[in-house]
Amino acid sequence: MAERTKWLVDTEWLEANLDNPDVVILDGSWYLPQLQRDPKAEFARAHIPGAMFFDIDEIADLSTDLPHMLPSPELFSTELSKMGMSNGQTVVVYDGVGIGSAPRLWWTFQVMGIKDVYILDGGLPKWKAEKRPVTDVIQTRAPGHFTAKLDHQAVxxxxxxxxxxxxxGVEIVDARSTERWRGIGPEPRPNLSSGRMPGSKNVPFQDLVDDNGQIKDVDFLKQRFVAAGVDLSKPIITSCGSGSTAAILFLALDTIGQKQLSLYDGSWTEWASREGSIIEKD
Structure with a gap:
């Protein structure tokens, strides 16, 4: 079997650990508005038993109008403690498409100093396809004690x-579609120019994920970045539309052994709306 990322847990393992008090399951689903999907409503109707919903737009830096910006360690610690989480637990995150927004939540935990966090392989679609249990019962936990410590180098x-x-000496890799990166396709957010940051490379996140919502194997991932002209010997900064799918690139690069990794939190939404930015187009 082809080698895949170490940050995955399979559905069989998770089902066997549904009642394990040291395993915390989080639904981190998030969708662009034009998809007309309500992740909270979908969670309320059916989720993995014991899972809690993590709203990346609410547990965020709300002092900016940019979407789901990384919260402060203090806010993150407070909110997770309220949810009943404590340091030392194993965290499993998933989303409603397989590999979509879950890597953003995985990255957030990694940045906050929590390394025992994993992504459910195939997410909720694979879980449901295998006829594993779902519920509409909302899990609550007694308050916990969670302390985060921000890794500034990763942001x-x-x-x-x-x-x-x-x-x-630095590579910037953009996860948006090639049309948006080239500046010949529209951005999903109104009144935002498409285009790219000077010198950036383009690896659309969809290229790294199978049709079944699972991330591809190590050899394919490495070949895809090399084919895009990414120099894997340099430090790499990942970017996307709003900092979400950039985390898929971050996950993929970590999978192939890249050590000097960071993510541009504001991503294209910030870059294209700020004075002083340079936008290149074809």
């Missing part, structure tokens, strides 16, 4: 990116 902001576009 990049606008000022960092202004420097990065001038640095030949």
């Amino acid at each position: 990049r902001n606008f000022d960092d990116m202004l420097e990065a576009i001038k640095d030949d």
